[in-house]
Every structure is written in structure tokens, then in C-alpha cells.
Amino acid sequence: MPKEFQKYLYISPLYRLYKGYKHDYQMFIQHITPDSVRESKLIVQPICFQSHWVLIVGKLKEKVWKLYDSLPNPEHKAICTEVIKQIHEDKAGVFPSDITTWKLQTVRGIPTQSNEYDCGIFVCKYMERAILKKKTDWASLKEWQKYMPKFRAELGYALCLTTKM
Numbered sequence: 001m002p003k004e005f006q007k008y009l010y011i012s013p014l015y016r017l018y019k020g021y022k023h024d025y026q027m028f029i030q031h032i033t034p035d036s037v038r039e040s041k042l043i044v045q046p047i048c049f050q051s052h053w054v055l056i057v058g059k060l061k062e063k064v065w066k067l068y069d070s071l072p073n074p075e076h077k078a079i080c081t082e083v084i085k086q087i088h089e090d091k092a093g094v095f096p097s098d099i100t101t102w103k104l105q106t107v108r109g110i111p112t113q114s115n116e117y118d119c120g121i122f123v124c125k126y127m128e129r130a131i132l133k134k135k136t137d138w139a140s141l142k143e144w145q146k147y148m149p150k151f152r153a154e155l156g157y158a159l160c161l162t163t164k165m
Helices: 014-020 034-039 074-090 119-130 144-162
Strands: 008-010 042-049 052-059 064-068 103-106
Touching (some): 014 042, 014 074, 042 074, 052 074, 064 119, 074 103, 119 144
Parallel strands (some): 008 042, 064 103
Antiparallel strands (some): 042 052, 052 064
């Protein structure tokens, strides 16, 4: 339900990929304007680094970045810092403060994966929770790993419902 979610700016993971290959990446960030920033509470950026997905969420009011990582690793945090710098450079003057100076905090106590391939679904579930207005009780969600087949099926079903044939 839309009323359950905070207003957010989504940045496609293709932004970083296209930028890295020197393709036209601006299409992935053109919606980020001073007006859209003023109207939003969050910046949501999924990132794929060396075949592993993580999520960073910028909280505009608190001026902090939250890192959601289902296989915590210092390298993942380092790439997030680089992505934040890229966004800052490409959208200079759009944000009311320097987003590179915001603290990057790893979210603790979140569900983590026990295999090498579920990180993408974990990121989808983290995004779903991060944009909710209501605070998430992560302790009650520790069993996510065993529900991964169900989550994949739900995502596939939702994609089928929204895809035009």
C-alpha cells in the first residue's frame, strides 16, 4: 500500500554499470533534481560488486547512509563509499548538503544469507523494509533464508502481474 511507504529516490544499479563502461548513464539519475530531493525522505541504491548485491539507503533528513549487506565484508562498504562519491559528483548542487560527508553505517541485526547466491533477493527484501514508514523489527525476521524460495516466487509473480505482454 503506497501510504505505508516513505517517499524515496531510486537509483538503478545500472547507473554504476553504465558509468563504468562510459555509456550514457545520466538517464538513471536524471530524475534526481532539487525538487525531487526536497519531496523525498530516502535515496535507495542497490549495488552489485563482484557478483554480490548490497543496498545503501541515504536518509536525507538524518544525513546518514545505511548499508544493508547479507554477507558483511569491509570491501562492500568501500565500494559503497565510491558509489556515493559518484552520485555526489554527477548530481553536484542537487542535495542540500554534501552526501559524501554523511556517515556510512552498517545495519546490524538484519537477516543474513547462509549461501553464496541469495544476496539479490535479500537486497529486494531489505528495500521493501527500508522504505516502510513503520520501523522494522529485524529480530523477528531472522529466518529469511528458509523463506527464499517463497520470496523468489512472490517476486516472479509480481513481475508477471506488472509486465505487459
